[in-house]
Amino acid sequence: MTDPALIESAREFNRFYTNFLGLLNKAYLDTPFTLTDARVLFEIGAHDGVNAGALARDLQLDPAYLSRILKRFREEELIEARPDPADQRSQILTVTGKGRSQFEEFGHRANAQIAARFDTLADGEPEAAVDAMRTIRAILDPQAKPAAAIIRPHRAGDIGWIVQSQGRFYAEEYGWDLRFEGLVAEVAGKFLANFDPAMEYCWIAERGGINLGSVLITNGGDGIAKLRLLYVDKAARGLGLGKQLVDECIAFSRRKGYRQISLWTNDFLHTARAIYQKAGFRLVSEERHRMFGPEANGQTWVLDL
Amino acid sequence: MTDPALIESAREFNRFYTNFLGLLNKAYLDTPFTLTDARVLFEIGAHDGVNAGALARDLQLDPAYLSRILKRFREEELIEARPDPADQRSQILTVTGKGRSQFEEFGHRANAQIAARFDTLADGEPEAAVDAMRTIRAILDPQAKPAAAIIRPHRAGDIGWIVQSQGRFYAEEYGWDLRFEGLVAEVAGKFLANFDPAMEYCWIAERGGINLGSVLITNGGDGIAKLRLLYVDKAARGLGLGKQLVDECIAFSRRKGYRQISLWTNDFLHTARAIYQKAGFRLVSEERHRMFGPEANGQTWVLDL
DNA sequence: GCTTTTGATTGACTGAGTCAACTAAATTGA
DNA sequence: TCAATTTAGTTGACTCAGTCAATCAAAAGC
Known part of the structure; x- marks a missing residue:
């Protein structure tokens, strides 16, 4: 709203x-x-x-x-x-x-x-x-919109955008409280503060200067890449951006020699789950939590590379 | 023509x-x-x-x-x-x-x-x-009068907005790198994650649904309130929003029984410095740093309440 | 080959908006 | 001060921009 x-x-x-x-x-x-x-x-x-x-x-x-x-x-x-x-x-x-x-x-x-x-x-x-x-x-004007979205690395302001859009989205759609936005901010902040370009990356999907989606890979150690903060704006759903972003993550992680990608998500995010499943991820654990207010099913998925 | x-x-x-x-x-x-x-x-x-x-x-x-x-x-x-x-x-x-x-x-x-x-x-x-x-x-429209700016507490998305706008601003104006945005995200994220409504607060200046500025008070312990992330958007400079935000901080800190407000800023932020000075803050220390790329003069200011 | 859909046209209408003339109150000015 | 002029609003008479339903003819679907 x-x-x-x-x-x-x-x-x-x-x-x-x-x-x-x-x-x-x-x-x-x-x-x-x-x-x-x-x-x-x-x-x-x-x-x-x-x-x-x-x-x-x-x-x-x-x-x-x-x-x-x-x-x-x-x-x-x-x-x-x-x-x-x-x-x-x-x-x-x-x-x-x-x-x-x-x-x-x-x-x-x-x-x-x-x-x-x-x-x-x-x-x-x-x-x-x-x-x-x-x-x-x-x-x-829908006709004036350049059709193609592009995927690019992050730059100044993008991480803040990720925090803002996810914070808003989960609050509006699922009633999660501000602790979630806080978590996103911390994750994203740590990513930037300790950014290791050799092993980590952030992809931003953008169209005409407006951000539409994001994902990042952080180094979880032990050969494990962590896929985090996958998000596609509601205005850009159905364009396959989610899949593209995840594909970038997989390709990057392979290239960098990771042996596994791991991610945490929630069961009500059906579209995201479908993308992970299709990409070959498998569900390894699931736990009920109330970290951000309403009860939810947290899930951990992994992909062996 | x-x-x-x-x-x-x-x-x-x-x-x-x-x-x-x-x-x-x-x-x-x-x-x-x-x-x-x-x-x-x-x-x-x-x-x-x-x-x-x-x-x-x-x-x-x-x-x-x-x-x-x-x-x-x-x-x-x-x-x-x-x-x-x-x-x-x-x-x-x-x-x-x-x-x-x-x-x-x-x-x-x-x-x-x-x-x-x-x-x-x-x-x-x-x-x-x-x-x-x-x-x-x-x-x-010659008779258009701009809507009045209001100051309100934060809600979903606002913290992300703070990260984004500060990240962009310092990158564009002063060439600071992304570590700064990372720091802002961490500070803001911690603020949300451990938010103590009794002793902490975030003010957002807004005009007609568009965020224009922000500031927050966090509990530094020992009776010290930390004033952080003061920001006023380019589009709203000169309206006195910066002063209003700082005044809110001072009034809040007094009300909550803090004995001192402390803040960290950089010398090139002349407008902000003038606001602090006018509000009675005094410069207690200064050190040269290169935390975010270009060399800068970090300053600590305090106000005894 | 039959039915349905699509692009364009025509008949029949209506009501939104216009123009000019008019009333009544207020203002002007010699 | 009072006739002339201006201003606020109303009414009569009209027209033409825009609508709705029906129709035709070509194309597409089944």
């Missing part, structure tokens, strides 16, 4: 931006086009060759309504439609020369409007605002 | 957010209210006692249209209108009990919608998005 204060802020912003966009969009009033018209023409101009279905989906428009708009645009010779050879029902929409100049006219108007607004701002403010806009879009 | 690339980005964002808001606002479809209705009711609910003119101006609505909406609301007994004694033409609008519960219903819906969207995001993304929203609003 997200912090209510965050949600309230988001709503405030939405109210503000609804007004703000309404103000901007008033500008279409002195053209024979509605905002919707402009959006449609813009979309066709920007993605030459779209079909009506995609347009309706992207702009959240009623197909019937869109159909009428397109018909009018065809009559006014702003666009041309030819049937898609691959699908005779569908049609490929392109702007005509006249349509393109109208499209560009919209562009100029919109540019001028924003430029006028930006010109009233202080030095650096436009840059800061646009930067923030890009941030929001990268987060909220 | 503003950079065209900035303007293009702003336009992209506006297009995206037009869609996004359109999507959110579809939700009003299964109520007998339109988006405009909801905005009007919201505005009256939020600013009890507005008059129609102000409403029309704020929401950019046609007075005629607004008049009809208000008439309907009066008929449905969602609002009440009584003439302004200072100006008999104007009328003061207030929500009735029924109106208020409808207003709250809108609030719940909007909250739930945003919460649902945020729940699909990665860890930290909602905070980042809201932070960016606030940035935009602060820049574009």
Whole structure:
């Protein structure tokens, strides 16, 4: 559950931006086009060759309504439609020369409007605002998100992120108390304080600058590698990141000459358990505990390398 | 003249957010209210006692249209209108009990919608998005006033946040290596693991769900309170949060009967040093160290209570 | 080959939003 | 001071943006 204060802020912003966009969009009033018209023409101009279905989906428009708009645009010779050879029902929409100049006219108007607004701002403010806009879009627009997550070694702040995300996750999902976050912090802190790059490692899964997951291998002595703090953020579940992280651990441990990997987990973490099992780990012991409040089944798994 | 690339980005964002808001606002479809209705009711609910003119101006609505909406609301007994004694033409609008519960219903819906969207995001993304929203609003909305910062006890995730933000800050600003983050994690982890609510405390400065600063008091034994991990985020410097946090520590330590507060810091942290000095701390020892890479001057300060 | 699904269109409607004219109170100014 | 002007809000008359259901035709599924 997200912090209510965050949600309230988001709503405030939405109210503000609804007004703000309404103000901007008033500008279409002195053209024979509605905002919707402009959006449609813009979309066709920007993605030459779209079909009506995609347009309706992207702009959240009623197909019937869109159909009428397109018909009018065809009559006014702003666009041309030819049937898609691959699908005779569908049609490929392109702007005509006249349509393109109208499209560009919209562009100029919109540019001028924003430029006028930006010109009233202080030095650096436009840059800061646009930067923030890009941030929001990268987060909220699923299409703007770079598809690929990468796995990289840890750097400054990552260990803190691990503590924070695990602390939150176990508290929210399983009601574990703050002692758990404390344990994670201690484990992670010791890892950093005594970090031995020859035998230890931390992997962070990241997408577009946002951390999504983590795991670390610490030296348990006696040829045993300890796999710890495996975590995949809820936003990135199902992408196979957990498996990738565990695979990295196994490969690393083999390479470094460990003879066994050992890990401790809890039985309610089904996804994690499935990953361990599939990777060849076997359950060696199990004990009930109440270390962090609610009762849970702690499990130790090992993999012989 | 503003950079065209900035303007293009702003336009992209506006297009995206037009869609996004359109999507959110579809939700009003299964109520007998339109988006405009909801905005009007919201505005009256939020600013009890507005008059129609102000409403029309704020929401950019046609007075005629607004008049009809208000008439309907009066008929449905969602609002009440009584003439302004200072100006008999104007009328003061207030929500009735029924109106208020409808207003709250809108609030719940909007909250739930945003919460649902945020729940699909990665860890930290909602905070980042809201932070960016606030940035935009602060820049574009002349009448936006930043929410007040509050100071509260820690909860799940906060300790991780402390580790992360300090780890990042010292690495970026002073080139300290990861051993420092490790130390912070250990200190913070021990604090949680052995937390003694009677004699220890953690304060988090927060503004609208975003953490801005922290400090903690741990029991050093022998009647000495240890002030640790004082931090104020870049975005919140100059608001006096550092002083507030330290004041909390002093008041708490006095209340709990400590006879002295002791803290360790580094000489290059001028702002922090000024706060300690002003609060009455005195420098008792100083030593050169290279605990975290670059050479630095560690200092111990104490305050007798 | 039959049924179902999908892309697009048309008919029929409605109600959100607009524009102009109007009333009544407040303000202005010679 | 009182006629002229401005301001706050209302009403009449209208329109056109947007919706919903039905339909057609091509494609896909079984």
